[in-house]
Amino acid sequence: MKLDFxxxxxxxxxxxxxxxxxxxxxxERLGLTGTKISCREGECGACTVWLDGMPVxxxxxxxxxxxxxxxxxxxxxxxxxxxxxxQEQIAKFGATxxxxxxxxxxxxxxxxxxDRPHASHDExxxxxxxxxxxxxxxxxxxxxxxxxxxxxxxxxLPKEL
Amino acid sequence: MWKRYYTPKSxxxxxxxxxxYGKRARIIAxxxxxxxxxxxxxVLSPEAVIDISSISDIRNISLQNGxxxxxxxxxxxxxxxxxxxxxxxxxLVEAVRQIAGPQIRNLATIGGNVVNASPAADSIPPLLxxxxxxxxxxxxxxxxxxxxxxxxxxNRKVALETNEIVTGFHFQVPTKNYLQYFRKVKPRQSMAIxxxxxxxxxxxxxxxxxxxxxxxxxxxxxxxxxKTVENELKNLPTNLAKDPNRxxxxxxxxxxxxxxxxxxxxxLRVAKNLLYEAMVELLERSDQNGGNSNET
Numbered sequence: 001m002k003l004d005f006x007x008x009x010x011x012x013x014x015x016x017x018x019x020x021x022x023x024x025x026x027x028e029r030l031g032l033t034g035t036k037i038s039c040r041e042g043e044c045g046a047c048t049v050w051l052d053g054m055p056v057x058x059x060x061x062x063x064x065x066x067x068x069x070x071x072x073x074x075x076x077x078x079x080x081x082x083x084x085x086x087q088e089q090i091a092k093f094g095a096t097x098x099x100x101x102x103x104x105x106x107x108x109x110x111x112x113x114x115d116r117p118h119a120s121h122d123e124x125x126x127x128x129x130x131x132x133x134x135x136x137x138x139x140x141x142x143x144x145x146x147x148x149x150x151x152x153x154x155x156x157l158p159k160e161l
Numbered sequence: 162m163w164k165r166y167y168t169p170k171s172x173x174x175x176x177x178x179x180x181x182y183g184k185r186a187r188i189i190a191x192x193x194x195x196x197x198x199x200x201x202x203x204v205l206s207p208e209a210v211i212d213i214s215s216i217s218d219i220r221n222i223s224l225q226n227g228x229x230x231x232x233x234x235x236x237x238x239x240x241x242x243x244x245x246x247x248x249x250x251x252x253l254v255e256a257v258r259q260i261a262g263p264q265i266r267n268l269a270t271i272g273g274n275v276v277n278a279s280p281a282a283d284s285i286p287p288l289l290x291x292x293x294x295x296x297x298x299x300x301x302x303x304x305x306x307x308x309x310x311x312x313x314x315x316n317r318k319v320a321l322e323t324n325e326i327v328t329g330f331h332f333q334v335p336t337k338n339y340l341q342y343f344r345k346v347k348p349r350q351s352m353a354i355x356x357x358x359x360x361x362x363x364x365x366x367x368x369x370x371x372x373x374x375x376x377x378x379x380x381x382x383x384x385x386x387x388k389t390v391e392n393e394l395k396n397l398p399t400n401l402a403k404d405p406n407r408x409x410x411x412x413x414x415x416x417x418x419x420x421x422x423x424x425x426x427x428x429l430r431v432a433k434n435l436l437y438e439a440m441v442e443l444l445e446r447s448d449q450n451g452g453n454s455n456e457t
Contacts (some may be wrong), residue, residue, distance in 0.1 A: 001166070018163065018164060018165055019162045019163050019164065019166065021196075021200075042193055042197070042261075042264070042265055043352055045262065045264060051267075054238070054267040055264045055267060056267050056268055057193075057264045057265065057268075060192065060193060060196045060197060060200075061192070061268065062166055062192065062196065062210070062212070064166040064168060064212070065192075065214070108263065126263065127263055129262045129263065129350065129351035130262020130263050130265060130351060130352060131262075
């Protein structure tokens with residue numbers, strides 16, 4: 001099937017299998033390997049991307065569901081040359097070790113701060129609750145996100161939203 | 162794994178597709194549970210998947226004449242954001258809040274949770290105490306309605322014909338006289354499947370139980386109403402309802418299994434103790450209000 005959608009605000013049109021998951025289209029067909037695959041069951045959050053601005057687990061999302069919609073991946077938020085402020089804080093707080101879970105955490109944290117710039121501690125905990133980290137632990141990740149509450153941060157939005 | 166993936170935009174289109182494929186197609190919405198089974202070889206292998214999550218007619222929430230309607234493709238996140246649901250059925254909000262994590266709630270739908278019919282589905286016990294009616298449409302657009310209790314046949318079994326689609330749920334909005342309670346027993350706060358879940362609706366008038374409805378999940382092949390205890394408690398003075406022996410009837414209504422989440426014995430014990438504890442908590446709230454459950 002032909003899939004037409006927006007990835008990181010670029011119009012993309014490509015031929016895919018009807019049973020491919022979004023994470024595989026992003027990684028294998030578009031080379032966007034910042035989105036990670038870990039559990040493939042929607043349990044760990046490593047594959048989190050935004051679909052029309054909402055964090056979703058792309059490992060259990062049939063790519064066909066993205067037809068005509070806007071997807072933002074970690075590459076759409078920032079990179080080494082110009083990191084997103086959430087990425088900067090994760091680094092500054094030592095909130096990453098092996099780093100495999102970090103893109104997923106950044107995606108949910110950025111969505112939270114976009115929607116709720118004055119998020120409470122509970123709201124932060126809730127927003128991160130669908131993501132697993134198996135080495136650093138959560139304390140520094142939470143502290144990194146908390147440090148951005150009430151700051152004015154720029155979050156890229158899909159154009160039509 | 163499926164070969165064709167359809168995303169119909171109207172119910173009639175979806176029904177037509179389903180009629181064409183019959184048992185060779187599966188209806189899917191958020192897919193957060195089903196996609197995992199569909200991706201594994203040999204578990205489920207339909208030829209086609211029909212994704213009903215973008216049919217706008219089954220995505221609405223409305224309140225008319227005291228009847229709340231929730232479309233089957235409404236997501237859990239939409240339920241949590243809905244002011245009309247938050248104001249009227251906190252029991253449903255509390256249950257949905259505890260389902261999976263935010264990313265899953267952005268995709269998973271209430272219709273999917275019900276039709277998937279897991280014994281542990283968290284949205285089902287609250288819908289059972291609300292005496293929810295399920296709206297179903299079949300070939301030719303012919304609709305019928307059935308009580309949720311009658312839809313649930315067993316573990317992952319529902320009373321739906323091959324080409325029928327659940328379009329929504331509706332129930333009478335509870336009056337202010339009802340106290341609402343939901344509790345999920347689980348090993349961790351998020352991304353956990355219930356060891357047991359419990360929903361209670363209670364109305365007390367003049368220190369007497371006027372109406373009580375209790376439902377439990379993960380203690381039988383489907384979530385069940387605890388009718389033996391409901392009947393035991395009806396019209397009982399509230400002081401007599403604070404006796405743990407009144408709750409032994411729960412054992413007649415449940416039949417838990419032993420699995421890796423907990424043993425049968427443990428589930429039986431939790432069922433009775435939790436029900437007793439929850440009822441005492443609710444009855445004390447009504448005592449503080451002069452023997453009435455109307456808190457406003």
